[in-house]
Amino acid sequence: MKLYSYFRSSASFRVRIALALKGIDYEYAAVHLLQGGGQQFADGFKAMNPAALVPVLDDDGTVLTQSLAIIEYLDETRAQPPLLPATAADRARVRAIALTIACEIHPLNNLRVLGYLKKSLDIAEEQRNAWYRHWVETGLACVEAMLAGDPRTGVCCHGDTPTLADICLVPQIFNAQRFKARLDHVPTVMRIHEHCLTLPAFARSVPAEQPDAE
Secondary structure, eight states: EEEEOOOTTTHHHHHHHHHHTTOOOOOEEEOSSSSSGGGSSSSHHHHHHHOOOOEEEEEETTTEHHHHHHHHHHHHHSSSOOOSSSSHHHHHHHHHHHIIIOOOOOOGGHHHHHHHHTTTTTOOHHHHHHHHHHOOOOOOOOOOOHHHHHHOOOOSSTTTOOOHHHHHHHHHHHHHTTOOOTTTOOOHHHHHHHHTTTTTTHHHGGGGGGGGOO
């Protein structure tokens, strides 16, 4: 198994956590999103993923894209430990939390969007950072409301073992901290984030621990 990844990519970070939770060994193939105009735009990489995005997972010739699709593939093909709960209602809750992060927060703040604001719209860095913080802070407030006071929330987003929701939450907090977003309004989110980082699978998946870390 081979993972095409960039150490700071939130989406790649999610897949690294899932692979670690599953105990799956893999080859790490670094794709630098900035060097040389972005290695993701090379013809060889775009042949695997026309969207020119990481991560890409090659499982013995089965080439997969999109982090959540990859994670659910891993859950379906390597059953233990499960990353989604047993009941339909609980799976829907976990997916809702994960999708709030992966589809409502992250796309507004990824490298492509920030690059467009800079290069095409000539938005100053201070304004770009304000854009980033606004959407992260308001989005995480929604996640906090989904978690706080819900009896299904445990030490993790759903119960006491990591799920797809935690896999999405932790990378988003790393990015929020990098851009100095306000986080004091999401105490439940931060409690869960801090707990997850005590778990080996999360700790060894953080950006600083990757082979291409700068």
